[in-house]
Amino acid sequence: MTYKPRVFSISSGTAFLPHFVDALLSGVLIDNFAPNGDIQAALADTLIYVPTRRAARALRTAFVERSATQSTFLPTIRALGDLDGDSFFFVENYTCTLNLPIGESERLLLLARLIRPWRENLPAHLRAMFEAEDVLIPAHTADSIWLAQDLAHLMDEIETESADWSKLKDIAPDMVAEWWQITLDFLTIVTQSWPQILQERQRSNPAEWRNQALKMHAETLHHTKPNKPILAAGVSGSIPAVSHLLRVIASLPKGAVVLPGLDFHMDEEQWEALDTINKEKTTCDFSDYETNAFSHPQYHLKKLLSLMKCHRIHVREIGQQSAITKKRMALLSEALRPASTTDRWVQIVRDDYENLCANWSFIETINEREEALAIAVALRNAIEEPQKNAALITNDRNLARRVSVELQRFGIEANDSGGIPLAQTLPSTLLRLILENVFQPSDPIAFLSLLKHPLITLKQNRHRLREMAENFELFVLRGSTGRIHLRKCDQFIEKWIKTCSKNTSDDCTLDQQKSEEAHLLCQLLVKAVEPLASLMEQEKECSINEAAIATVEVFENFGRDENDSLAHLYQHEVGQALSTFLRELVSDQSGLKFHLCEWPAMFSALIATRSVTPSPGGHPRLFIWGTLESRLQTVDTVVIGGLNEGSWPITTHNDAFLSRPMKMMLTLEPPEQHIGLSAHDFQWAMGMNKVVMSRALRVNHVPSLPSRWLQRLETVIGKQVWKQIRARGEKVLHWAKMLDNTNMVACATRPCPVPPLKMRPRHFSVTEIATLRYDPYAIYAKKILHLKPLKALTYDPCAAERGTLYHAILAAFCTQIKNPKAANALDVLLTLGRKEFDKLNLPADVETIWWTNFENLAPFILQWERSLEPRERYAEVVSQKIPIDTTGVTLSGRADRIDVLPNKTVEIIDFKTTTPPSSKQVRDLLFPQLALETALLMKGAFTDFQNLTPSNLFYIPLNGKGEITPKSIFSKKGEKEHQSIISLGEKAWEHLIALIEYYKNPQQGYLSHAVPMIKQYESDYDHLARLWEWSNGFHEGDQS
Incomplete structure (x- = not known):
């Protein structure tokens, strides 16, 4: 019998599935489909192959809608692209000698076990190529897992293409660069070690299992030639084993293959140009042949028809197209013609292009956020008309998620059928946070992210636990400079309670109830992580299943609710996917051993390849699809989003293990073949009734390039028509921008x-007087509203803390050492400094720098002390509160140091770790602190220094950069200067009285930034005053 394949095609721009159903039921596809007129019996006996499970569901829906008025049998529909769940149906009726496919996690871990010792086993002649450098990869077990993923991908690619690994042996060293010889040695893992492991475990590679299953099924069909309808619908045959099955199906008595979107508009020159690769594939120089043919949307269909020995003219087109749709598809075919024939574009006659492109729009936005909003508006507008449906098709999953969120503005729930990474799901983020906090001292952000995770319960009431977490944040973590460790947080809280009990400042208030809650919370956390903590204490290498068991126990300890239930951890598709993944790890028998400190990075590498596909649901007329899910689908309006290079099409990369010539030697196709599949998806999507194309000028803050197909369309259509297409998109973009516009x-x-x-x-204290003068609003917020700034969560000590530390050290030194000329004075100063440093529990990096600076500064401090004339030294002197004249307001202050000289006069000293104000600024009372301390001294507020008069005022800079140079407010000592200091104190007191009287006026308010500061000033209350709304930057002052 003469081989005559039955091949059909439904063109782009035609609803594939409804036309397929009509053609099948009407007998167009299968002659004498229902011999006795019994359609139901024929359907029940029919087997149909489709590319994806989503297409299978859509085809079932099409059959149901076709028979909406009566019940009907449905044919058996199988998805060739999802063989994980359906692979057994190929071999269920006959003996299969092939070993079952190995699990994904099991394969990665076994490969990682082989990869990790590779660099130690590298032959000497290859190691010599590194010269003095060491081989760094793989450096850790996690590196081995990432490499295993790449290697598994290469294995799948080679086995999918039915290439022969053994040809690697034929590659002579002089045929490739020296570095590729290292790769060839690395690949012995696959060619030698891996087959032995598979044989020992009686397993096979997934791609090889699929190939063999398809091959056995095809052979059975070929030999038995069943007399029942067997069809393939919308399968392009990009996988060789699938192509072979399609060839057999097309030859069956009641078989038929219906291709998706075969382009009948291409002339023979274009069509034959796609054969360039096949004709030249016998060469070994990959640079000689034209890779552009691979990226053509019709390449895989041309290749399939060549395998089936079916010329394009023998393919029967089914489905009705309007005249304008045919012309539009011809236009699109022209735009996508092979690169070698684009010189024909100069002959284009743009006849009626304006009418052909009337339903096309193009949206170009500034960034992906704006693009997502515009797409959401376009989709919402598309379903405004009842019974109309719409879909977004994009390869950019981030864009898809953004659009899904933006659609919620309109009350629309749209699932992204492209799926989401399992690592980004809610239960997985809890797992990753647990591992991050357990295995390394964490900053407060990571710790609080764990405490406030929506799934954490610790067998407590969820609302009570959240309240405990927030109190812990507010009273313990904020403002702390320490690094809390999850495994030792009970020690952290005990140390904090001890510190607070000794600290009398307002910043560390010890509340009994809050401290008990914090202690309870830390006990719960320590108990929850105990399985992993005990495993870490063993300090030995462990296996995957040991680490996984402990991890699951900790995960469930955190997620077990007050009713001892774990239901919320493993619910829905996400929970089920995570449960499956964890079960694989728990049951692992790969034999891979590692140090437990590597486990977080290993876990991230293992979960990175997993994704979760949501169950069907969401809005019934609005969809978000990836390119794979969009195949064979038809909607009234389609938005093709993310039309940038890198997204449409996805960027192709050369293989990490094989160069292009090496791939050619293995008869593998270049990565450009994936561009061809993506181009076919684009061509199919452009055939919808209404098309909205979109792109963002910047993606991830980086300028983007428009998709090559977008550029081709613009070139072929012409500037005038393209301007109209863009104008329609700008209208949608305008609507989107108006959503967030306000009056x-x-x-x-x-x-x-x-x-x-x-x-x-x-x-008031003396330090608040300058604030009252310059920024009264800050005084209002602090002393009237009693508002305090919330302490920073990740608090890095700054100059203020360093100043407080130095003050404490110098105060202790002043108290303990009466004679700074003593031989042990420097040792005492350093000892006191070390004691004060230890109290602060500073971060290691900060303490290292600060302590080094203090060690350098200490000799200069002692040198300055010894240079002073004999005196009595008093540190941290606190004054009494004294009334400010008759205002009813009191003032107090604290002097860093007061020195009593033999002549019964005193010097007031202020230590500064920042740049002190100039003498003139102090004398002009722009910075009145020292002047007011002088006034307090003169009025007897410092009770131990009554009847003493000031003789000088000093700033002592403590910048740690060298010799200490005291900065005197009055440069010379003498009666004149003595009287000037007294006059300064009296003047400051008079100004203070006037200032207080000013605010006793009931009509006088507390103005924000009343007087511009002469140096940079930032208040804790600037945001409350909405400073940047009304100021023009004057408050920053003169920083020169």
Whole structure:
């Protein structure tokens, strides 16, 4: 019998599945489909292959809709692209001698076990190529797993293409560069060690299993030639084993193959140009042949028809197309013609292109956020008309998720059928946070992210646990400079309680109830992580299943609710996928041993390849598809999103293990073949009734390039028509921008609250007087509203903390060492410094720098102390509160140091770790602290220094950069200067009285930034004052 394959095609621009159903039921595809007119019996006996499970579901729906008025049998529908669940149906009726496919995790871990010792076993002549450098990869077990993923991908690619690994032996050293010889040695893992492991475990590679299953099924069909309808619908045959099956199906008595979107508009020159690769494939120089043919949308269909020995003219086109649709598809075919024939574009006659492109729009946005919003608006507008449906098709999963979120503005739930990485799901983030916090001292952000995770319960009431976590954040973590360790957080809280019990400042208030809650929370956490903690204490290598068992125990300890239930951890598709993944790890028998400290990185590498596909659901007329899921689908309006190079098409990369010539020697096709598949998806999508194309000018803050197909369309269509297409897209973009537009809101005015007199402060410290003068609003917020800035969560000590530390050290030194000329003075100073440093528990990096600076500064401090004339030294002197004249307000202060000289005068000293103000600024009372301390001294507020008069005022810079140079407010000592200091104190007191009286006026408010500072000033309350809404930057002052 003459071989005559039955091959059909449904063109782009035609609803594939409805036309396929009609053609099948009407007998177009299968002659005498229902011999006795019994359609139901024929359907029940029919077997149909489709590319994906989504296509299978859609085809079932098409059959149901076709018989909406009556019940009907459905044919058996199998998805060739998802053989994981359906592979057994190929061999269920006959003996299969092939070993079952190896599991994904098992394969990765076995390969990692082989890869990890590779660099130690590298032959000497190859190691010599590194010269003095060491071989660094794989450096860790996690590196081995990542390499195993790449190697597994290469194995699948070679076995999918039915290539022969043994040909690697034929590659002579002089045929490849020296570095590729190292790769060839590395690949002996696959060619020699891996087959032995598979044989020992009686397993096979997944791709090889699929190939053999398809081959056996094809051979059975070929030999038995069953007299029942067997069809393939929408399968392009990009996998050789599938192509072979399609060839057999097309030859069956009741077989038929229906191709998706075979292009009948291509002339013979274009069609034959796609044969370039096949004709030249016998060469070994990959650079000689034209890879552009691989990236053509019709390449795989041309290759399939060549295998089936079926010329394009013998393929029967089914499905009705309108005249305008045919012309539009011809236009698209022209735009996508092979690169070698694009010189024909100069002959294009742009006849009626404006009408052909009337349903096309193009949206170009600034960034992906704006693109997602515009797409959401376009989709929402598309389903405004009842019974109409719409879909977004994109390879960019981040864009898909953004659009899904933006659609929620309109109350639309749209699932991304492309799936999401398992590592990014809610239960997986809890697992990763647990591992991050267990295996390394964590910063407070990571620790709080764990405490506030929505799935954490610790067998407690969820609301109570959240309250405990927030109190722990507010009272313990914020403002802390320490690094909390999850396994030792009970020690952390005990140390914190001990510190607070000794600290009398307002910043460390010890609340009994809060401390008990914090202690309980830490006990719960320590108990929850005990399985992993005990495993770490063993300090020995462990296996995957040991680490996985401990990890699952800890994970479930964190997620077990107050009713001892774990249901919320493993619910829905996400929970089921995670459960399957964890079970694989728990049951692992790969024999891979590793140090437990490597486990977090290994876990991340193992889970990276897993994804979760959501169950069907969401809006019934609006969809988000990846390119694979969109195949054979038809909607009224399609948005093709992310039309940038790298997304449409996805960037192709040369293989990490094989160069192009090496791939050619193995008869593998170049990575450009994937561009061809993506181009076919693009061509199919462009055939929808209404098309909206979109791209962002910048993606991830980086300029992007428009997709090559977008550029081709623009070139072929012409500037005038393309301008109209763009204008329609700009209209949608305008709608999107208007969503977030608001009426012009007047900027806030400078705040000047006027509280009643009874609410106003009755006491100030000397350090608050400058603030009252320059920024009264800060005083209002602090002393009237009693607002305190929330301490930073990740708090890095700064100059203020360094100043407090140095003050404490110098105060202790001043108290303990009466004679700075003593021989042991420097040792005492350093010892006191070490003691004060230890109290702060500074981060290691900060302490190293600060302590080094202090060690350098200490001799200069002692040198300055010894240079002073004999005196009595008093540190951290606190004054009494004294009334400010008759204002009803009191003032107090604290002097860093007061020295009493033999002549019964005193010097007031202020230590500064930052740049001190100039003498003139102090004398002009722009910085009145020292002047007011002088006034307090003169008025007897420092009770131990009554009847003493000031003789000088000093700033002592402590910058750690060298010799200490005291900065005197009055350069010379003498009666004149003595009287000037007294006059300065009296002047400061008079100004203070005037300032306080000013705010006793009930009409006077507390103005924000009332007087511009002469140096940079930032208040903790600037955001509350909405400073940047009304200021023009004057508050930053003169920084020169």
